[in-house]
Amino acid sequence: MVPHLITALNGPINELEQRILESMPAIERWFRLEWMEHTPPFYTSVDVRNAGFKLAPVDTNLFPGGWNNLTPEMLPLAVQAAMAAIEKICPEAKNLLLIPEKHTRNTFYLANVKQLMQIFSLAGLNVRLGTLDESITEPTPLTLADGSTVTVEPLVRDKRRLGLKDFDPCTILLNNDLSAGIPKVLENLHEQYLLPPLHAGWAVRRKSQHFEAYEEVAKKFAKLLGMDPWLINPMFASCGKVNFSEGSGIECVQSNADALLGKIRRKYKEYGIQEKPFVVVKADNGTYGMGIMTVRDAKDLDELNRRTRNKMSVIKDGQEVTEVIIQEGVPTYERVNDAVAEPVVYMLDRYVVGGFYRVHAERGIDENLNAPGASFVPLAFAEAYHLPKPGEKPGVSAPNRFYMYGVIGRLAMLAASYELEAHDPDAEIYE
Amino acid sequence: MVPHLITALNGPINELEQRILESMPAIERWFRLEWMEHTPPFYTSVDVRNAGFKLAPVDTNLFPGGWNNLTPEMLPLAVQAAMAAIEKICPEAKNLLLIPEKHTRNTFYLANVKQLMQIFSLAGLNVRLGTLDESITEPTPLTLADGSTVTVEPLVRDKRRLGLKDFDPCTILLNNDLSAGIPKVLENLHEQYLLPPLHAGWAVRRKSQHFEAYEEVAKKFAKLLGMDPWLINPMFASCGKVNFSEGSGIECVQSNADALLGKIRRKYKEYGIQEKPFVVVKADNGTYGMGIMTVRDAKDLDELNRRTRNKMSVIKDGQEVTEVIIQEGVPTYERVNDAVAEPVVYMLDRYVVGGFYRVHAERGIDENLNAPGASFVPLAFAEAYHLPKPGEKPGVSAPNRFYMYGVIGRLAMLAASYELEAHDPDAEIYE
Numbered sequence: 001m002v003p004h005l006i007t008a009l010n011g012p013i014n015e016l017e018q019r020i021l022e023s024m025p026a027i028e029r030w031f032r033l034e035w036m037e038h039t040p041p042f043y044t045s046v047d048v049r050n051a052g053f054k055l056a057p058v059d060t061n062l063f064p065g066g067w068n069n070l071t072p073e074m075l076p077l078a079v080q081a082a083m084a085a086i087e088k089i090c091p092e093a094k095n096l097l098l099i100p101e102k103h104t105r106n107t108f109y110l111a112n113v114k115q116l117m118q119i120f121s122l123a124g125l126n127v128r129l130g131t132l133d134e135s136i137t138e139p140t141p142l143t144l145a146d147g148s149t150v151t152v153e154p155l156v157r158d159k160r161r162l163g164l165k166d167f168d169p170c171t172i173l174l175n176n177d178l179s180a181g182i183p184k185v186l187e188n189l190h191e192q193y194l195l196p197p198l199h200a201g202w203a204v205r206r207k208s209q210h211f212e213a214y215e216e217v218a219k220k221f222a223k224l225l226g227m228d229p230w231l232i233n234p235m236f237a238s239c240g241k242v243n244f245s246e247g248s249g250i251e252c253v254q255s256n257a258d259a260l261l262g263k264i265r266r267k268y269k270e271y272g273i274q275e276k277p278f279v280v281v282k283a284d285n286g287t288y289g290m291g292i293m294t295v296r297d298a299k300d301l302d303e304l305n306r307r308t309r310n311k312m313s314v315i316k317d318g319q320e321v322t323e324v325i326i327q328e329g330v331p332t333y334e335r336v337n338d339a340v341a342e343p344v345v346y347m348l349d350r351y352v353v354g355g356f357y358r359v360h361a362e363r364g365i366d367e368n369l370n371a372p373g374a375s376f377v378p379l380a381f382a383e384a385y386h387l388p389k390p391g392e393k394p395g396v397s398a399p400n401r402f403y404m405y406g407v408i409g410r411l412a413m414l415a416a417s418y419e420l421e422a423h424d425p426d427a428e429i430y431e
Numbered sequence: 432m433v434p435h436l437i438t439a440l441n442g443p444i445n446e447l448e449q450r451i452l453e454s455m456p457a458i459e460r461w462f463r464l465e466w467m468e469h470t471p472p473f474y475t476s477v478d479v480r481n482a483g484f485k486l487a488p489v490d491t492n493l494f495p496g497g498w499n500n501l502t503p504e505m506l507p508l509a510v511q512a513a514m515a516a517i518e519k520i521c522p523e524a525k526n527l528l529l530i531p532e533k534h535t536r537n538t539f540y541l542a543n544v545k546q547l548m549q550i551f552s553l554a555g556l557n558v559r560l561g562t563l564d565e566s567i568t569e570p571t572p573l574t575l576a577d578g579s580t581v582t583v584e585p586l587v588r589d590k591r592r593l594g595l596k597d598f599d600p601c602t603i604l605l606n607n608d609l610s611a612g613i614p615k616v617l618e619n620l621h622e623q624y625l626l627p628p629l630h631a632g633w634a635v636r637r638k639s640q641h642f643e644a645y646e647e648v649a650k651k652f653a654k655l656l657g658m659d660p661w662l663i664n665p666m667f668a669s670c671g672k673v674n675f676s677e678g679s680g681i682e683c684v685q686s687n688a689d690a691l692l693g694k695i696r697r698k699y700k701e702y703g704i705q706e707k708p709f710v711v712v713k714a715d716n717g718t719y720g721m722g723i724m725t726v727r728d729a730k731d732l733d734e735l736n737r738r739t740r741n742k743m744s745v746i747k748d749g750q751e752v753t754e755v756i757i758q759e760g761v762p763t764y765e766r767v768n769d770a771v772a773e774p775v776v777y778m779l780d781r782y783v784v785g786g787f788y789r790v791h792a793e794r795g796i797d798e799n800l801n802a803p804g805a806s807f808v809p810l811a812f813a814e815a816y817h818l819p820k821p822g823e824k825p826g827v828s829a830p831n832r833f834y835m836y837g838v839i840g841r842l843a844m845l846a847a848s849y850e851l852e853a854h855d856p857d858a859e860i861y862e
Contacts, residue, residue, distance in 0.1 A: 024555050025555050027555065028554065032517070035522075091464060125456055
């Protein structure tokens with residue numbers, strides 16, 4: 001189950017939704033069995049798109065920010081899930097060291113950090129912040145928009161352990177996606193739990209590896225429900241050596257985009273979908289909505305203007321893009337106050353703890369919404385009157401539309417678990 | 432952590448509360464370590480009393496009713512905890528058989544049953560109701576106050592398994608405290624999980640055994656916090672052969688009550704407490720607030736009137752009282768709209784999922800509130816403005832007064848775990 005949240009979509013439940021809602025006991029059982037074999041990532045957020053005919057994850061974040069966008073009502077769920085997570089990882093823990101993004105005084109991001117601190121404090125841990133910013137040499141308060149502060153402290157590393165002055169944590173939680181590479185200070189920490197593991201960071205991780213794992217998960221799940229995996233799986237291809245600023249390697253992107261558009265067109269035809277297919281080209285290790293473009297015709301890639309080339313060539317922390325993923329575009333048909341919206345599902349351990357809408361008034365249904373100008377609309381819990389009605393069959397609740405977003409979110413989380421297992425650099429030792 | 436609920440008490444936080452709130456990381460760690468060694472009961476509700484100078488459980492229910500008194504906001508927490516519980520017990524489960532109280536068409540109780548069905552349905556199980564009432568021979572809908580129905584079905588027992596027609600459950604959940612004895616149909620079910628176990632029912636369980644285990648838990652916990660265990664532990668004694676209607680065995684109750692009143696008096700003196708001590712005499716296997724009386728002076732037991740004798744001699748399902756517990760009375764200083772109130776804490780697996788106040792306008796602070804005329808006031812989640820204020824130290828939340836009720840509730844739950852382990856009839860086999 002996932003929280004009974006109210007979604008923006010209020011048209012009739014379509015066939016895919018209906019099938020997911022009806023199969024709840026089978027789905028939950030399947031997840032339970034999968035989690036017996038695989039370890040969920042510590043925390044995950046997943047951008048989901050609901051096209052009506054298709055419902056799919058388009059991005060899976062293993063260092064989720066934006067926790068501050070969850071409503072206070074969702075806090076107890078997050079805390080309970082955090083307790084379950086800690087219990088499994090390090091039951092004897094008293095101290096948690098949280099490492100946020102470096103160099104950030106962005107008050108939205110700081111509100112996220114404060115919310116994470118609160119979740120783990122309420123789960124019964126002493127939580128302090130350590131920074132990878134070496135220019136910070138003493139405890140430094142950073143001020144949030146509401147006037148409150150959080151204090152970041154310099155890391156103290158000895159040969160075996162990482163901590164702060166007078167603070168020795170059992171677990172180190174990264175809220176920094178390591179786009180800039182793996183810092184030395186985080187290497188060789190064999191006595192403490194470092195979560196998520198280093199190979200979950202963008203220095204190592206690749207979107208194409210994630211969606212390869214997701215495809216496997218989607219196939220298994222589709223088999224369970226007796227449906228076409230395409231209905232939940234965005235097709236993709238990838239190119240390894242692209243230089244947008246020099247214009248090299250773009251043929252690969254072009255031919256893959258062309259082939260993918262053809263595949264989508266055939267699928268649309270099969271299902272009688274009257275839409276114009278599009279693909280999204282993204283940095284394979286990208287994040288923060290940087291290095292993304294929508295392509296409706298492969299020919300468009302012939303004549304990329306300077307602005308697009310620049311936009312595509314550099315992502316967060318100044319990293320150059322050389323690998324790209326070309327992903328089937330999934331339009332989003334959800335709208336909040338007429339603006340295009342996509343649900344974002346938040347999970348802690350194996351539990352869906354909440355979600356919100358990312359909304360962008362100036363973007364189309366086929367564009368990336370994670371861009372300047374986006375805003376966040378919290379999802380509310382369903383009120384009592386949404387729950388079972390008199391005369392209804394016992395044990396049957398009103399349709400929980402958010403449930404299927406939680407299912408898709410968890411499928412992506414499971415894919416991340418497969419992905420991290422497949423690419424674990426330490427795994428070979430035991431094989 | 433426990434849900435951040437708003438309690439009725441709004442005076443200054445006293446020393447005991449302060450110590451509990453400050454020790455949260457140590458307390459949570461201690462619970463995590465205890466749960467590594469001991470299995471929590473499947474679900475538990477605990478009546479707690481806050482006397483200001485003392486905070487203690489007075490009753491621990493292993494077949495809790497009243498789930499309908501939790502607010503809809505608490506439902507997601509309960510569902511998440513239910514998922515965690517199922518995952519541990521029977522991850523491959525699809526079906527749950529719930530066995531409610533027999534012979535009940537009480538609509539309040541049926542609302543509880545419906546809420547339990549909803550919790551486990553939302554956790555992803557097919558839930559159906561089986562009845563111990565042998566007069567029910569076909570599926571029978573029972574109507575709730577809101578006009579909705581729940582359907583109870585006759586049990587189908589074969590040699591090895593219990594189920595319903597076309598319904599084979601992995602887990603059987605009892606919401607029937609077995610006051611009337613252990614029904615044959617529930618015996619020798621070795622292939623399925625029967626929860627809580629049969630020896631948790633009042634046919635076997637004794638309050639005095641529970642409070643013996645609680646004393647052990649309270650001592651451990653008090654040592655952790657460096658405090659007097661009496662501050663959280665109600666003292667008690669018990670008598671084995673009492674017959675109130677015949678007036679035999681009452682000397683034992685009297686002498687124990689006298690000794691206990693003396694002990695309380697000394698404790699009150701030690702702490703400078705200006706209160707008149709009282710003890711509560713209860714059936715040792717009693718429930719439903721039946722067979723309970725408040726005693727302020729042992730001499731009062733000399734001249735029990737017929738009404739009191741009758742009241743004390745028979746409890747639920749017509750069971751005769753022969754064993755009694757004499758328990759230190761803990762006054763409750765919480766009031767809701769001028770009426771005396773006591774908090775009831777609800778737990779599922781090891782998690783506190785909510786609570787409410789039991790309120791009785793016609794009862795005193797030293798009386799049992801679980802009696803006809805009691806009403807239930809849901810506790811609300813704290814709003815955002817109760818959460819950390821600007822300028823506050825990071826990671827520190829506003830005092831969660833309900834937190835300490837959750838701690839006491841969990842101590843009583845842990846005691847129930849000790850108790851069930853100590854009195855497990857099957858345990859000897861493995862020793």
